[in-house]
Amino acid sequence: MLRETLLRKLDHLIEFHGKARESVLPVLQDLQATYGYLGEETINEVARTFGISQTEVFSVASFYHFLNTKEKGKYVIRICRTISCELRDKANILRALESELGIRMGETTHDKKYSLDYANCMGMCDRGPSMMVNDDLYADLTPSKAVDIVLSYR
Amino acid sequence: MARKIDVVFSDFQPGSALRAALGMTPTSVIELVTKSKLRGRGGAGFPTGLKWDAARSHRSDDKFIICNADEGEPGTFKDKNILEKQTAKVIEGMAIGAYAIGASKGFIYLRGEYKYLVKDLMKKIEELKSQNLIGKDICREKGFCFDVDIKLGSGSYVCGEETALIESLESKRGEPRNKPPYPAEAGYLGQPTVVNNVETLSFIPHILLNGAEWFQQFGTEKSTGSKLFSVSGDCRKPGIYEFEFGITIRELLKEIDADPDTKAVQIGGASGFCACSDDFDKPICFEGIPTGGSIIVFNKSRSMFMVLKNFVEFFQEESCGQCVPCREGCSRMLEGIEKFEQGRGSSKTINDLLELSTTMSLASKCGFGQSVPNSFRTIASKFKDEILSAGGGEVWRS
Amino acid sequence: MAELRITINGASYKALDGMTILDVCRREGIHIPTLCNHPDLQTRGICRICVVDVKGSKTLQAACSTPVEAGMVISTTTDRVRKSRKTIVELLLANHYTDCTVCPKNLNCELQSLANEFGLTDLRWKERRERTIPQDDSSPVFIRDNNKCVLCQRCVRACDEMQGVYAVANLFKGDSMIVGSAFNKPIGEVVCINCGQCVAHCPTGALSEKYCIEDIWKAIDDPKKVVVVQTAPAIRAALGEEFGYPAGTRVTGKMASALRTMGFDYVFDTQFAADLTIMEEGYELLGRLRSALTGGEAPALPMTTSCSPGWIKFQEHFFPELLPNVSTCKSPQQMFGAVVKSFWAGKMGIDPENIVCVSVMPCTAKKFESIRPEMARNGRPDVDYVLTTRELAVMIKQAGIDLHDMKNSTFDNPLGESTGAATIFAASGGVMEAALRTAYEVVTGREVPFKNLDISPVRGMDGVREASIKINGAQKDWSFLEGVELKVLVAHGTANAKKVMNAVREGTMAAHFIEIMTCPGGCLGGGGQPLPGTPEIRLARAKAIYEEDADSPLRKSHENPSVKKLYEDFLGAPNSHLAHELLHTHYTARGQY
Known part of the structure; x- marks a missing residue:
């Protein structure tokens, strides 16, 4: 990632969200959306921008499941592990995706395209099993439907 | 027989309730809400009028009203539907609250999982602004300004707890604060703040339009009005229902066409209570079995051990980690439960875990940690045999 | 503050609005166990060991964070209080790597004391926690062993609230929570000033200094x-x-x-060497003032002290552009x-x-x-x-x-001879006081105009203190100082220093000379001092220090005969070429990011 690009992006975000301490999280969320994760350089520049320590920024980021401090795949697939989806055979969805992508839960494909993760309740309990691919939410899944959806992300 | 009701999703003319409110003094708006006995729909059931009154009584030029849309309790999805279908109603509820407490800024704290709703919500906010229902000099009422902003969560269950939510809104770790001071005194940025659940806010316009007596005709003595339920699990008709408070579990199971061999119902999600057939005639309300609205049905084929383990795994992961009873308690509880899987669990294990549960409920810092053991306590007592014999037998239907 | 009455264990007590239950219990000698609570730090209420029963409350309340209310009825000994506290100690121990007999905190560990207090004989929840996390020995001065960390956040708060450094924080959450630095990097790779206040506030053996x-x-x-x-x-x-x-x-x-x-x-x-420092630093200050007031080159003012190495590293990281303001004197x-x-x-x-x-x-x-x-x-x-x-x-x-x-004996000479001015280096404000005693006398030929040489405005425990002395009757060499009101400022704790230096950076600082000590109360509250360290204990140490000064036959650095002799026989004069070579230093701009 080019530092100049990052700084320009950061300037833009500060213009939008402001530079007060309470804007750190929205800025991190937007950077995460842009870069897929919050690496050392990103955290460092956010800390510098807000005039706080890197550790403070990292401490905040590491609290939230949806903020990655390690590089993940371009598409993060989160499968709902809550009981309602579990009752609707979430296990089969996971099995199908694991075998299609050739990775296990928690891993990232070699080409850095897909990561498989769990998430807690997505609010699709009446239409489970459900999953998210980045910010998109899918419900009423079957194993083959789940695979088709995932493969449509190129 | 408790009635099926249609308030939250009923038609609504944006601005009508707000105009009614602006025709009253802020104090009389609060009196009306207090008189309706409306209680918070998030689960804790704190009287909304009291919350507003407390925030009103603390002086500040910078008060806030926050719509808690961090719906994270496993098995709950009603707030999402309300926000999707009744955006104007919820925001009008916020505006009325803002007028009542003297706030000029509001936030919708939306869980990250619902990010896809942001676009439509923003559109609706702009629309309401153009109708002068939010923004400056609302409804031509000189000096009443109220703006709404959307803030996203990032995947943290505990942020549904109001002080954790405020911490998160301040871009900190979502770790619950000590109470007191309560948010009504010192909340967002140290200012008086009211945090209301989406569903709670959606009742406000109706109370303004129809009066406290109208609202009180529904429900029970201590739980007035109706309640939304998010139904999932083993039933023919999962989805969202609105019933009067006081409906019995049995009545509810009938409405949702639950499996005839239903053996357990989890009421209130992972932090709620497990009901078995002995409990089915109990009413769902604050004086009976309280709930934020999650109803998960389990038929005979389900292993209650696996249900319990799923809940405890959830808590272990979602505990914010700051206080000892909750952080360490969740880990030790999960270890204890895993003992049964490994064939090492005994009645003594259950008793030890019950004692741990007591400490977690009594000594945890926030409502989250205090409610973690609810599911363990109820499942372990009602389905003790299933826990003890967890090592064998079919677990899931598939 | 309004007075109110509360009941504790059946007896009625007076309390003031704003006090916590713990405040009242401490005052009345009612024992409440604590762990995450520390008088130097903001209340977090997270260990929950201090829970008490409050009548009318379904759950127990943390005494440390619960304010008293009129008519409150509190019990500290109920069954559920006892059981919960005991369970909490068990939970802490279950996740604590226990090697007490070879732990640097053996017999001085607050967790060990709690285990003892509750008479634990077995661990119900877990057999034994192993050492699963490698120790972090990357700091030049201390070791972090997270296997012993109880996540009380005392180190985190000390680093943030007292020192304004924020080198460590809670990372991750739930059962994965850990205290560490950004990206869980070793502490040696992040901004840390080595002050050891984390070590001094750690209740267990999770933090200890490196032994030599x-x-x-x-x-x-x-x-x-x-x-x-x-x-x-x-x-x-x-x-x-x-x-x-x-x-x-x-x-x-x-x-x-x-x-x-x-x-x-x-x-x-x-x-x-403290007396020697005063000579070097005092003359350095006078030299800078001379340049400033006689229109020579513009020297960096205000000048700040340089004896506290935590502060030096803090300055190198956080205010590198203000390094010229720091005295070039080495520490004593x-x-x-x-x-x-x-x-x-x-x-x-x-x-x-x-x-x-x-x-x-x-x-x-x-x-x-x-x-x-x-x-x-x-x-x-x-x-x-x-x-x-x-x-x-x-x-x-x-x-x-x-x-x-041990019988009393004295230090060896000549490098054991000193004055009371050197003794008070131990207390925040002491270097300033010692410097003023000497500088004022050098300039005017008279003693500082304070009773018994006690410059009380710079003494005490307030985070930032200001004082000024008007110079009247300056001697010929120092006539440029005639009528000048010499303004000084004292700060301790680098979080306070940060505020002060921000004012310097913004150009709103009026002081000529600033003393900064890294630790609370100065060196007497240093990161290497006996534990526990509390405001009360620091006050007692300060009292001893000022008594030692008062009892000293010589109380001004420039009167130290061995120092005088050192200049006569070896160094020549303060700030001489040789003095510069041996006794002065330079700093490194390190930056923060």
């Missing part, structure tokens, strides 16, 4: 080595605590005897080392190569200071080993010495 005890015994046992020891002013007012003396007991003479008995060849005093510890290995070695005819210079400091940052490359000559460090007060206590005990048995 064995190296020193080895040197003492080596017949070729001449081992000299210097002790900082703050040690004499605190070491006794390690041997059961009440806080504030002066043990100067006993300490000197113990050091001699242990086998140190020469027992000297850092205070000699380093001046001492430089003098020992030059002047004293020559005088005694000892090859500096064979001198081992040990210092005893109330400080962990001094360990880092001694290994700075600029603190060495010809590749030879001026100070070889730095012991904390706690380490010295360990060594004394290892030598089989009980401090109580």
